[in-house]
Structures are given as structure tokens and as C-alpha cells.
């Protein structure tokens with residue numbers, strides 16, 4: 001035998017030796033963890049009917065803790081959407097009330113959050129857009145898949161296709177509870193690790209009107225996250241920033257997860273001081289307390305001066321957007337409505353679309369870009385678009401409806417440049433381009 005062959009056969013021997021215990025563990029894992037007799041019944045059938053569901057569950061912390069199919073699906077007394085399923089009374093929808101059997105704290109915090117109320121958008125302009133301007137199915141498969149539908153039960157475990165399947169964050173369930181815990185904890189693994197991943201939030205927090213995932217991905221935080229994914233320890237039971245991981249924050253780190261000073265919260269609004277959603281941003285109630293909670297997160301990785309200055313930069317950006325663009329634009333719209341130059345029907349006039357995009361898309365991007373350190377969203381997807389459409393579409397459209405109406409806006413310090421720059425200023429700009437590009 002050559003030396004090579006000897007090593008090879010020794011390797012094969014070692015391999016076989018190692019395989020024995022591996023095989024024993026595998027057979028143990030393939031067997032179900034001990035479960036209740038009712039839970040075992042579910043497994044007996046579902047192992048062949050929905051094998052993937054059973055496998056997902058088997059790998060979960062629930063299975064290890066003997067939380068079985070029946071622990072979750074067993075009918076709650078007050079729930080109208082339950083049925084007799086081979087002698088076992090179950091519900092298909094495992095609502096937050098069901099999870100609350102064991103996770104009362106998380107369910108209560110979630111119930112008090114904006115997330116739980118996300119299906120309440122009937123009175124909004126966005127709803128007119130979805131339901132009327134676009135049409136019903138657009139709202140069902142668009143708006144409601146993020147915000148949540150009102151689920152209607154048809155009996156025998158069946159639901160109305162107009163609002164089911166749905167995992168929107170504020171889904172209104174047949175038992176009156178709000179939300180879907182599976183919106184973040186994908187079934188049937190129900191893992192914390194998944195919920196800590198930015199992509200998880202990105203199903204909904206994306207696109208032209210709230211591009212948080214895009215902003216995050218281009219930020220230093222997103223870059224560090226990708227570069228250090230292996231060190232993020234996402235699977236850890238506790239996930240305390242600075243203790244269990246240190247490389248980068250994810251959405252969950254800043255908005256939900258624990259620090260050494262504060263516990264996990266399922267109220268995602270608890271650390272936010274401004275609301276960036278409306279046409280004009282306002283500070284929330286108790287904003288100082290909320291901001292302090294967020295600063296506590298940052299302080300694990302940054303010095304006080306860095307964080308304080310970040311918040312100064314952020315406040316100045318929101319003030320700029322509010323004072324220079326949002327307030328004058330809002331006031332002009334109100335004048336045009338009051339004077340009958342615009343009808344009260346939303347979206348029937350060009351100018352209403354122009355205004356909507358300025359605040360609802362571009363103005364949000366400008367503010368959100370700064371809030372989460374994505375400079376391209378602050379600038380090119382944000383303030384650039386706001387300025388372009390404010391000066392070239394919004395103001396001219398207002399002038400057309402009521403000549404002279406924009407004069408007072410253009411006379412303010414913010415907008416005076418439009419009447420002409422000083423020769424010294426112009427000279428500087430022209431010289432810059434001449435020197436740099438020879439043109």
C-alpha cells in the first residue's frame with residue numbers, strides 16, 4: 001500500500017467511526033419530541049399530509065419545549081372561527097390571543113403598538129387611492145397584504161378569498177384580536193433569529209413611500225451587517241447588543257431588541273421621537289423619553305458626542321423639510337380648496353397628485369434617509385425630488401389655478417434665490433465648472 005492509500009483508508013475508517021454516533025442522533029431527531037396525546041394525533045396524519053409543516057415545527061424551539069400542534073391550534077372558547085377536525089376542535093388562524101396563552105407580555109405590547117392598528121386606514125387618502133382610484137383587488141393584494149385584512153369566516157375551517165390568505169401586520173381576526181404574529185415570526189419555525197433579520201421587516205418597509213430597507217442596506221450599518229453576518233449571533237436566545245453581538249445594528253436592534261438597560265419591546269414606536277409619515281412632521285407625545293430609549297441603543301457602539309450631533313443633524317433636516325417645503329405647500333393647498341379652485345374629491349386634479357408625491361413619497365424619503373443614515377435617500381431620492389417638483393410643478397400649477405398665489409411664498413428667505421442670484425455667487429459656480437471640466 002502506498003502512503004497515500006494508507007491515509008485514505010485511515011480516513012474512511014475515521015469517517016465510519018464518526019458516522020455511528022451521527023446516525024444515532026439523526027434517528028433520535030427524526031422521532032418526534034414527546035408531545036401531548038392530541039398533539040400526537042395531529043402528527044400522525046400531518047406527517048404525510050403537510051410534511052413540510054411538521055419538519056419546520058420539529059426544528060423549532062417550540063418542539064424542543066413540547067409546544068405541539070394542538071397547544072397552538074386547539075380552539076379558544078371565545079373564537080367563532082373554530083371547527084371539528086377529526087374529533088379535535090381546532091382553529092386554522094392562531095391569533096395573538098392564542099399565542100398569549102404563553103406569551104402574554106409580547107401579545108400585550110404588540111396590541112398597544114401602531115402595528116396592531118395598521119388595518120385601520122379606511123379614512124386615509126391612500127385608501128381612496130387603493131379602493132377607488134385603482135380598484136378593490138389592488139387593495140386586497142397590495143395594501144392589505146402589508147396592513148392586514150378583516151378576515152371573514154365561512155365555517156368548516158374555510159375563509160372568504162377576499163381577505164384570506166393574509167398575514168398583514170394589523171389583520172383583524174375573527175376573534176376580534178388584531179395582528180398576525182407570523183408577520184415577523186414565519187411559521188412554523190417561529191424563530192427570533194428570523195425576526196432579527198432586516199429582510200423580515202423589508203417585506204413591508206420598502207418602496208417609494210417608506211424605503212427603510214433600501215436606506216438601511218446602503219447605510220454603514222447595513223454594510224457592516226452584511227460584512228459581519230457570521231458574527232451576528234442571530235440564533236442566540238438572548239440578543240443583547242454589546243454582549244451577544246457588537247458588529248452592527250439591524251432594524252430589530254434599534255427598534256425592538258434588548259440592551260443591557262432595557263428589555264425587548266414589541267411596541268416598535270417606543271424609541272421614535274418624530275413621526276415622519278404625515279405631510280408635516282410632528283414630535284410624538286413623550287418624545288424625549290422615546291428618544292432617550294433609542295440613544296441608549298446607539299450608546300453601545302458610539303460616543304455621546306457622535307449620537308448628540310447625529311440627532312442635531314436629523315432635527316435640522318426635518319425642520320428644513322417642514323419649514324421650507326411642507327408648511328408652505330400645505331397652506332397653498334388649503335387656500336386653493338377654500339377658494340374653490342380645487343374640488344374636495346381626492347386625486348381628480350393633477351395638482352393633488354403632485355402634492356401627494358411631494359410629501360408622501362419624496363418628502364418621506366428625505367426625512368427617513370436622514371433618520372437611518374442613507375445619504376442617497378436624503379439627497380437624490382429625497383430633497384432633490386422635493387425641490388424639483390415643488391419649483392417646477394407644484395408652484396406653477398398653483399399659479400395656473402390662481403395667478404399671484406405663490407408670490408408670498410417666493411418672497412420668503414428660503415425661496416428668494418429663485419428671483420435671481422447675486423453676480424458673485426454666479427461667478428463662483430461658473431468658475432468651478434470651468435476649472436474642473438474645462439467647459
Ligand code: HEC
Pocket residue numbers: 038039041042043045046049069070073074085086088090091092157158
Ligand atoms: C385523521 C387525520 C388528521 C388529523 C388527526 C388531523 N388532521 Fe389536520 N388536516 C387533515 C387533512 C386531510 C387536512 C386537509 C389538507 C388539505 O386541505 O390539503 C387537514 C388540514 C388541517 C389544517 C388546515 C385547514 C385549512 O383549511 O386551512 C390545519 C390548521 C390542521 N389540519 C391542523 C390540525 C391539527 C392542529 C391537528 C391536531 C389537533 C390535526 N390537524 C389533526 C388531517 C388530519
Ligand code: HEC
Pocket residue numbers: 042043046050053054057062067068069070071072073092093094095166167180182187188190
Ligand atoms: C406556535 C404555534 C403553532 C404551532 C406549534 C403550530 N402551528 Fe400551525 N399555524 C400557526 C399559525 C400562526 C398559522 C398561520 C395562520 C395565521 O396566519 O394565523 C398556522 C397555520 C397552519 C396550517 C395552515 C397552513 C397553510 O399554509 O395552509 C396548517 C396546516 C398547520 N398550521 C398545521 C400545524 C401542524 C400540523 C402543527 C404541528 C406540527 C402546527 N400547525 C403547529 C401556529 C402554530
Ligand code: HEC
Pocket residue numbers: 114121124125126127128129130131139142143144145146147203204205206207210277278
Ligand atoms: C409594501 C407594504 C405596504 C403596502 C403595499 C401599503 N402600505 Fe401603507 N404603509 C406600510 C408601512 C410599512 C407604513 C409605515 C411607514 C412608516 O412608518 O414609515 C405604511 C403607512 C401607511 C399609512 C400611514 C399610517 C399612519 O399611522 O400615519 C397609511 C394611511 C397607509 N399606509 C395606507 C395604505 C394604503 C391604503 C395602501 C394601498 C393603497 C397601502 N398603505 C399600501 C406598508 C405598506
Ligand code: HEC
Pocket residue numbers: 096099100103106107110115169179180181182183184185192195196237238239252256257258264266268
Ligand atoms: C414586527 C415584527 C414582530 C412581530 C409582529 C412580532 N414579533 Fe415577536 N419578536 C420580534 C423580534 C425582532 C424578536 C427578537 C427580539 C430579540 O432580539 O431578542 C421577537 C421575539 C419574540 C419572542 C421571544 C422572547 C422575547 O421577547 O424576546 C416571543 C415569545 C415573541 N417574539 C412572541 C411574539 C408574539 C406572541 C407576537 C404576536 C402577538 C409577536 N412576537 C409578533 C419581532 C416581532
Ligand code: HEC
Pocket residue numbers: 061062064065067071072094095098099100101102103181182185190191192193237
Ligand atoms: C403552549 C405555550 C405556547 C404557545 C401557545 C406559543 N408559544 Fe411560543 N414559546 C413557548 C415556549 C415554552 C417557548 C420557549 C422555548 C425556549 O425557551 O427555548 C417559546 C418560544 C417562542 C419564541 C422564541 C423562539 C426563538 O427562536 O427564540 C417565539 C418567537 C415564539 N415562541 C412565538 C410564538 C408565537 C408567535 C405563538 C403563536 C402563534 C406562540 N409562540 C405560541 C410556548 C408557547
Ligand code: HEC
Pocket residue numbers: 113114115117118119145146147167168169183184195200201202203204205251252255256268269270272
Ligand atoms: C407585514 C408588514 C410589516 C412588517 C413585516 C413590519 N412592519 Fe413595521 N409597520 C407596518 C405598517 C403597515 C406600519 C404602519 C402602521 C400604521 O401606523 O398604520 C408599520 C409601522 C412601523 C413603525 C412605526 C411605528 C410607530 O409607532 O410609529 C416602526 C418603527 C416599524 N413599523 C418597525 C418595524 C420593524 C423593526 C419590523 C421588523 C422587525 C417591522 N416593522 C415589520 C408593516 C410592517
Ligand code: HEC
Pocket residue numbers: 198201202205212213214216221249250251252254255271272273274275276277291294368371372
Ligand atoms: C441605527 C439604528 C436604526 C436602524 C438599524 C434602523 N432604524 Fe429605523 N429609525 C431609527 C431612528 C433613529 C429613527 C428616527 C427616530 C426619531 O424620529 O426619533 C427611525 C425611524 C424609523 C421609522 C419611523 C418612520 C416614521 O414614519 O415615523 C420606521 C418605520 C423605521 N425606522 C423602520 C426601520 C426598519 C424597517 C429598519 C430596517 C430595515 C430600520 N428602521 C433600521 C433608527 C434605526
Ligand code: HEC
Pocket residue numbers: 219220221224241242245246247248249253254294295297298299300301302307310373
Ligand atoms: C451594534 C453597534 C451599533 C449600533 C447599536 C449603532 N451603530 Fe452606528 N455605526 C456602527 C458601525 C460599526 C458604524 C460604521 C463605522 C465605520 O466603519 O465608519 C456606524 C456608523 C454610524 C454613522 C456614520 C454613518 C456614515 O455614513 O459614516 C452614524 C451617523 C451612526 N452610526 C449613528 C448611529 C445612531 C444614531 C445609532 C442609534 C440610533 C447607531 N448608530 C447605532 C455601529 C452601531
